[in-house]
Amino acid sequence: MKIIKFLIIWTAIIATAQVICHNITYSVVVHDMKNADMGVIIDEIPTPFMLGVSEETPYIFTGVAPSALKGYRYTKINSSKIYDTETFSRFPTKENTLNEFYGRSTNIHPIPAYPQLFEPLASIHRINTDIHQDGQIPTFFLYGNEAGVREMHSNVFLKTKIELNLTYIGLNYVQSIVRINIKLAGRSTKMTPKGSYKINLGKGNELFGFQKIKLRSLVTDPSYLREKLSNDLIKSFGLAGSGFSYARVFINDKPYGLFGVQEDLENPWIVNEFNDGSQDYTQGTLYAGNHNASLSPITDIASLDIKEGDVFHQPQYQIKEVSSRNGEKAPSDFQQLISLTEFLAMTPIPKSISAWNQKIDIDSVLRSLALEVIVGNNDGYIASQTNYFLFSNLKQSGQFIFIPSDMDFTFGSGFKRYCNDTIQGKYENFPYFDVTLPLLRILEVPDFKLTFGELIKKAVSNVNIIYSRIDALAEMIKEDVIWDQSITRDYIILPNINTVNSSLTFIVENEHMDPVVFSDYLGRVLHNNISFEEAINGTIKRPSIMGLKQWITASADAYLKDQLLR
Structure with a gap:
């Protein structure tokens, strides 16, 4: 009986050791790393495993390290010191990782498909292509x-x-x-x-x-x-x-x-x-x-x-x-x-x-x-x-x-x-x-x-x-929206005010626009004063925009009400 217990314990130890020692390849996508190195922290062990620049491109750091039991995080290192680390832990995997973008917590997001309401036109013979992949951001x-x-x-x-x-x-x-x-x-x-x-x-x-x-x-x-x-x-x-x-x-x-x-x-x-x-x-x-x-x-x-x-x-x-x-x-x-x-x-x-x-x-x-x-x-x-x-x-x-x-x-x-x-x-x-x-x-x-x-x-x-698709897409892009809105865009030199005024006058006069609506549109675009959450789920009372779901609900209700009255 003791021999059987010993064998069971020994087998468990060997199995655990095999799990811990199972190596996989980690790959992380980063930018502007000319004077820094990358590493991966596994199961919160303080010392990171170092990653090197990929042979394919300098924008990917890659390397072999043990697979995690609890989770892993990528970290940036300068002069042997960690100066930035992902704030979340990634789910452990026994397979080589995908090309994971630094600072983004999820690689592939489940996005509910929108139904094919009508068969494609008979003239369409489209190639199979991966240029647009739902749930992914390259x-x-x-x-x-x-x-x-x-x-x-x-x-x-x-x-x-x-x-x-x-x-x-x-x-x-x-x-x-x-x-x-x-x-x-x-x-x-x-x-x-x-x-x-x-x-x-x-x-x-x-x-x-x-x-x-x-x-x-x-x-x-x-x-x-x-x-x-x-x-x-x-x-x-x-x-x-x-x-x-x-x-x-x-x-x-x-x-x-x-x-x-x-x-x-x-x-x-x-x-x-x-x-x-x-x-x-x-x-x-x-x-x-x-x-x-x-x-x-x-x-x-x-x-x-x-x-x-x-x-x-x-x-x-x-x-x-x-x-x-x-x-x-x-x-x-x-x-x-x-x-x-x-x-x-x-x-x-x-x-x-x-x-x-x-x-x-x-x-x-x-x-x-x-x-x-x-x-x-x-x-x-x-x-x-x-x-x-x-x-x-x-x-x-x-x-x-x-x-x-x-x-x-x-x-x-x-x-x-x-x-x-x-x-x-x-x-x-x-x-x-x-x-x-x-x-x-x-x-x-x-x-x-x-x-x-x-x-x-x-x-x-x-x-x-459409509502479930909106929620899933919003969840997918929200980290990148926060990043996008934090960027200081000092690289574009906008036209001088005379050119802008001339162009705006041409637009309003030739496109038969309401100047109040167009002014509101320019104001919100230039000042970015509507939050991501409000833009999707909020009630917005502005001349040039409503909340996304707010408009869909109101529009659908109006059409359905009209159908009932016919």
Whole structure:
């Protein structure tokens, strides 16, 4: 009996020793560590195990150490002394760690999926890509050309394009690319301390299949969630468009903050979205609707071109990608777009479904316009005749596909009219819902009007699902939001007051804005005086913004009440 007890105890001791001595590889992502070292503290043992710079990139420190029984923390060391340590303990693991970002307590967050309300458009043949992974936040490290970075930020209206190097670090993936192009992007964010950027990785370079990527500043939205939710719904509605995810961004070891990541809707996006990524493709033209792009008849093609030297004006329409066959590009041509505008101006409007479908994918139009109403889009086709693309799909004899984009002024945030104006029980009462707009004339066809109403009804009936997704996304980004809001952004030199005033006057006059709303919008963006918690869960009574959940609840209640009264 004593022998059996001894064997049991001895076996337990051996098993415990094996657990303690089991080594794993630790990897931590850090920045600005030129004069410091990294270590990992295991089970609160005071002496850290030292980590060394990874062979892949200087932004990762890695090393072998025992697996923890209770937990572990990363620590920063200078001259053999610990000067900073994570304030939380990470859960123990017997496997090699992922590339864990220093100071972030969780690597992968469970995010409830939003349902697929409608099947994807028949024209969509999208590649499988990991560029957007729910529940994860990768990091973009951009570096080099410090003089160019200063120049790019010294005059935000000059459209300066510079070369930098990029290292992308995900949880289990690292990619470095030299000599990428980057420039400031967007319009309204150029007057704020945190700009948006466009990245072109260069011919032959791709990140998860994409060459051109947008980093969205999120500065207009104190909840950091509106654009993400809107793009979730683009996918749920089965529409063509970019995905959306989050990333941390550093330039030359300076923190730039939390950004939204989107694909830029230029090639190879077209073949990735409509041809499974294959270049063996006869591609149509991709047009952008930029400014007052109502799709009324175009009488002066020359007026579509932007004037050299304009700092804030945009062309009405642009050709973003010309048609091509197997990579051979054709000359720029607005003729297809002109033909569409002439069709939309016909009187009486054609009532034949087949006639419409010959010109434009009806599902893409009805779903996109219904989505604008559902999310209260202040800056889309209905409200501003902007922020959309039209792709001529040569697989369907040039049939146009409507593609929504840049949906940041949604869910009760805007800059043109009082945000509560977008809360309407009847879609006909949505601000600027002008049935004489060429594309809205589609609702003169009874079958299309019926479908439009059904689209809105189905989306509103599923609104409760969005709340759990909001809570999970907020939990995922909250540590990075705190970090983002703590950054001193002294690298952007904003335009002089005369340039700003000139630009603001142009915006208010040409975009038909309420000056009170626009002033409130600028004030909250420049002064960042709405907390993350309030922006999501609070009741906000301001001209340009409501609480995120506050607006969703009020809007859904108004639509559901209207349905009961019908």
